[in-house]
Amino acid sequence: MKRRTLLRSIAAIPSLAAGQTLPQRETTAARDKGLPAGPTLIPPGVNETPTIPVIPADETSDSRIRTFDGQQLAALARLGEVLVPAWDGKPGAAEAGAAEFLDFLVGSSPANRIELYKSGLDELNRRAQQQFGKPFAAISQADADSLLAPLREKWSYGRAAKNDFEAFLLAAKGDLLRATVNSRPYINAVSQERRPRNASNFFWYPIS
Amino acid sequence: MFHRNYDVLIIGSGASGGTAARQLTRKGIHCLMLDAGPAVDFTRDRELKKVYTLPYRGFGQPGRFPHVTQADEYTENVWADEKQNPYTYPKDDPYYWVRVRLVGGKTLFWGRASWRLSNYEFKCKDHDGFGENWPIEYNDLAPYYDQAEPMLRVQGRKEGLPQLPDGVFMEDKSRDSEASQRFIAAARKRGIPTTKERVATGQLASSVNRMLPDALETGKLQIVSNAVVRQITTDPNTGLANGAIFIDRRSRQEFHAKARVVVVGASCLESTRLLLNSGLANSSGVLGHYLFDQFYVKDVVSCIVPEARNRPRPGITGGDGYVPRFRNLDRREKDFLRGYAMDFNSGGTPNPELLPCYGAELLRELNELQGASFSLTAMGEVLPRYENYVEIDKSTVDAWGIPALHIRAKYTENEFAMARDAMNTAEELCHDAGFEVLAKHWQMVPPGESIHELGTCRMGDDPKKSVLNKYNQTHDIRNLFVVDGSSFVSGGSQNPTLTICAISMRASDFIAEQMRRGDI
Ligand SMILES: Cc1cc2nc3c(=O)[nH]c(=O)nc-3n(C[C@H](O)[C@H](O)[C@H](O)COP(=O)(O)OP(=O)(O)OC[C@H]3O[C@@H](n4cnc5c(N)ncnc54)[C@H](O)[C@@H]3O)c2cc1C
Numbered sequence: 001m002k003r004r005t006l007l008r009s010i011a012a013i014p015s016l017a018a019g020q021t022l023p024q025r026e027t028t029a030a031r032d033k034g035l036p037a038g039p040t041l042i043p044p045g046v047n048e049t050p051t052i053p054v055i056p057a058d059e060t061s062d063s064r065i066r067t068f069d070g071q072q073l074a075a076l077a078r079l080g081e082v083l084v085p086a087w088d089g090k091p092g093a094a095e096a097g098a099a100e101f102l103d104f105l106v107g108s109s110p111a112n113r114i115e116l117y118k119s120g121l122d123e124l125n126r127r128a129q130q131q132f133g134k135p136f137a138a139i140s141q142a143d144a145d146s147l148l149a150p151l152r153e154k155w156s157y158g159r160a161a162k163n164d165f166e167a168f169l170l171a172a173k174g175d176l177l178r179a180t181v182n183s184r185p186y187i188n189a190v191s192q193e194r195r196p197r198n199a200s201n202f203f204w205y206p207i208s
Numbered sequence: 209m210f211h212r213n214y215d216v217l218i219i220g221s222g223a224s225g226g227t228a229a230r231q232l233t234r235k236g237i238h239c240l241m242l243d244a245g246p247a248v249d250f251t252r253d254r255e256l257k258k259v260y261t262l263p264y265r266g267f268g269q270p271g272r273f274p275h276v277t278q279a280d281e282y283t284e285n286v287w288a289d290e291k292q293n294p295y296t297y298p299k300d301d302p303y304y305w306v307r308v309r310l311v312g313g314k315t316l317f318w319g320r321a322s323w324r325l326s327n328y329e330f331k332c333k334d335h336d337g338f339g340e341n342w343p344i345e346y347n348d349l350a351p352y353y354d355q356a357e358p359m360l361r362v363q364g365r366k367e368g369l370p371q372l373p374d375g376v377f378m379e380d381k382s383r384d385s386e387a388s389q390r391f392i393a394a395a396r397k398r399g400i401p402t403t404k405e406r407v408a409t410g411q412l413a414s415s416v417n418r419m420l421p422d423a424l425e426t427g428k429l430q431i432v433s434n435a436v437v438r439q440i441t442t443d444p445n446t447g448l449a450n451g452a453i454f455i456d457r458r459s460r461q462e463f464h465a466k467a468r469v470v471v472v473g474a475s476c477l478e479s480t481r482l483l484l485n486s487g488l489a490n491s492s493g494v495l496g497h498y499l500f501d502q503f504y505v506k507d508v509v510s511c512i513v514p515e516a517r518n519r520p521r522p523g524i525t526g527g528d529g530y531v532p533r534f535r536n537l538d539r540r541e542k543d544f545l546r547g548y549a550m551d552f553n554s555g556g557t558p559n560p561e562l563l564p565c566y567g568a569e570l571l572r573e574l575n576e577l578q579g580a581s582f583s584l585t586a587m588g589e590v591l592p593r594y595e596n597y598v599e600i601d602k603s604t605v606d607a608w609g610i611p612a613l614h615i616r617a618k619y620t621e622n623e624f625a626m627a628r629d630a631m632n633t634a635e636e637l638c639h640d641a642g643f644e645v646l647a648k649h650w651q652m653v654p655p656g657e658s659i660h661e662l663g664t665c666r667m668g669d670d671p672k673k674s675v676l677n678k679y680n681q682t683h684d685i686r687n688l689f690v691v692d693g694s695s696f697v698s699g700g701s702q703n704p705t706l707t708i709c710a711i712s713m714r715a716s717d718f719i720a721e722q723m724r725r726g727d728i
Binding site: 151 | 567
């Protein structure tokens with residue numbers, strides 16, 4: 001049987017057999033340290049090979065920042081708070097780690113996208129410094145609003161192509177929103193809703 | 209040694225190749241099909257996953273598919289890898305070539321919109337003097353459309369429009385939403401026709417579930433996957449095609465498949481590339497030329513249906529429809545030739561980029577406007593021009609050492625004028641329908657992106673001006689046929705696949721008859 005078929009058939013069987021994972025439960029040791037419990041595996045029989053449960057990296061560790069410098073990342077994080085705040089019981093960009101994720105995503109992108117972000121964040125800091133004497137991360141919502149005025153203008157095609165700073169703001173608005181609504185905390189929150197957003201789709205494996 | 213000599217060798221298993229296999233095998237003809245890609249196992253190759261479990265949170269690996277805007281992180285592994293399958297274009301004129309190398313080809317992922325062409329396309333030159341007529345007319349193809357629609361289980365509404373002939377549909381009895389009704393009424397006032405989308409039904413309406421099973425049922429089809437065809441071979445004595453050399457995609461082992469007749473359906477540009485690389489069927493010198501497609505202006509107009517804000521009741525928005533070509537039918541009425549069609553649909557949420565706000569205000573708007581959007585996409589006819597062409601780029605080879613294509617395609621003022629007209633017309637109609645227009649533009653996607661590439665191996669009565677005759681038989685080699693969109697002479701604004709299937713069926717019937725008579 002193929003691995004995924006096996007997993008699916010396991011899911012359908014209520015009782016657990018050897019080599020399977022038990023639902024997560026908090027062990028005393030974990031609770032003591034304020035840590036979530038890991039999955040528990042019932043030891044398999046001698047001739048059984050269990051599927052070892054694993055969890056995603058971002059549930060355990062912070063993403064290493066490797067693209068933006070401290071000021072750029074602080075500005076992006078603040079931009080996330082302003083553009084995509086927590087709202088209506090759902091997490092915002094900050095809770096979704098959107099800025100840290102974009103450090104990774106943008107850093108893995110073609111050079112022009114890295115440049116768009118770096119120069120856009122520098123420009124945001126430069127304007128904040130020039131107008132309010134502080135970096136963007138430290139200015140008030142009202143002051144941020146004045147710097148973000150281009151995002152309140154009616155959309156027109158090709159505007160972004162004419163002005164790098166506006167292009168950056170538009171890209172950041174879209175990316176921060178998407179990085180937020182596609183994040184685990186956000187989807188966990190919406191899945192509690194009466195009609196949860198469908199956040200799943202068929203992923204195609206490489207076909208050999 | 210096998211020394212098998214098949215009746216027909218079919219290259220490609222997508223819409224054109226799959227249809228040919230179905231038609232030929234059902235007439236008792238033994239076919240061997242070669243496809244460059246592997247066969248899909250729908251249970252093993254796909255798994256339902258939450259977007260946050262994907263490594264790039266659904267954004268996809270940046271830069272992996274610079275020319276496939278349709279690729280997302282869920283489907284990244286199904287598009288032909290651009291590094292393994294390179295092609296080139298002039299620096300400032302990008303061409304977006306979207307390919308799927310799997311058994312079933314692009315039909316595994318197509319949008320299923322299925323329209324007939326009309327004599328406005330087949331006899332286009334008679335109509336406005338530009339280009340060439342097809343060597344066939346609507347009535348030649350109509351009986352094959354009649355078979356292709358049930359094969360794909362096309363659903364639609366009959367309208368009696370000469371520019372969009374009706375067919376053998378499963379009748380679409382769905383009710384139009386109020387937004388659609390308002391849009392349709394606004395169009396009618398200006399004399400612009402509308403209809404429901406005509407689509408092949410079922411979650412999948414592909415070669416692998418609609419064409420190949422029928423062919424396999426006959427016991428007369430054998431399919432080799434991972435078979436990258438490099439060259440069509442000919443008999444040095446007769447000059448006739450006698451098979452093809454293919455390379456195993458994984459091991460690179462080479463094979464020579466033999467057959468009495470060779471049918472090429474590797475998709476428009478791959479078929480032409482194969483002929484060019486084989487040095488065949490080009491006595492006219494037009495092989496590779498007259499490349500065209502349909503230009504797309506995605507979301508040419510995006511609107512909000514004000515009454516749908518906060519979803520007061522069901523039925524206000526939802527569903528889709530189609531504006532068939534209406535320009536330049538009875539008289540020349542604009543500063544461009546030919547015309548365009550538009551898809552419209554409602555019931556989505558507007559693109560956040562179009563909303564001039566951010567923060568809690570944006571999130572509130574997106575919440576209130578769920579289901580309230582109405583938008584149109586324009587799809588226009590691109591004039592076939594000699595100057596738009598493909599040739600072999602001798603300096604670039606693919607992962608199997610096969611020379612790659614260099615593609616040159618540019619839109620011209622005729623297409624730009626049409627796109628502007630589409631934008632203005634769509635805006636007027638939306639305005640008349642009482643929608644709030646959020647954004648409008650006429651910026652078309654790069655050539656190729658519509659995935660409706662056509663021409664380069666066109667049909668015609670004159671062997672000096674065309675590669676194929678009216679039965680998709682090469683003028684130069686009587687047992688060599690090309691049955692995909694490369695054979696089109698013009699394309700209208702209708703999505704081409706239904707016509708590709710009909711043409712492939714017609715060519716296959718001709719092949720069967722010629723074989724029966726011993727002519728090939
Ligand atoms: C996302 C998407 C949406 C679409 N929506 C629509 C729509 O709504 N309506 C519409 O009409 N059309 C649509 N299309 C286009 C439609 O899919 C194509 O027109 C149709 O599949 C073309 O059929 P074909 O046989 O020419 O090529 P394909 O279906 O691409 O099949 C060609 C086959 O040839 C194989 N091949 C290529 N080169 C070689 C070689 N050297 N050796 C061996 N095998 C080879 C390939 O592996 C492939 O399997 C869409 C396409 C996509 C991707």
